[in-house]
Amino acid sequence: MTGSPATRTPPAAAAVHEHGWLVESAHRTSEGIVQYVRCADCGVRRVDVAAVPAVVPGAVSRELG
Ligand SMILES: [Zn+2]
Incomplete structure (x- = not known):
């Protein structure tokens, strides 16, 4: 038996x-x-403080033709 009262954990609070x-x-x-x-x-x-998400840029690509 190794039960020792000295090893009690402190109150969680x-x-x-x-x-x-x-x-x-x-x-x-x-x-x-x-x-x-x-x-x-x-x-x-x-x-x-949460940083404001980067502003969504406008259309980055567009159809060419
Ligand atoms: Zn708290």
Whole structure:
């Protein structure tokens, strides 16, 4: 038997957990899409900025003839 009480793992709450982000609001700006997110578990907030996708160019090719 090698059961030792000294090898107990600390409570999960004290460790960094994987945040479960929920988007509270999002705004589209000239710099990108700003998202205000909050972790449903611990309540910490974060702001994410997603780059605006490149503007789709016009017709790149056209039929010649
Ligand atoms: Zn969290």
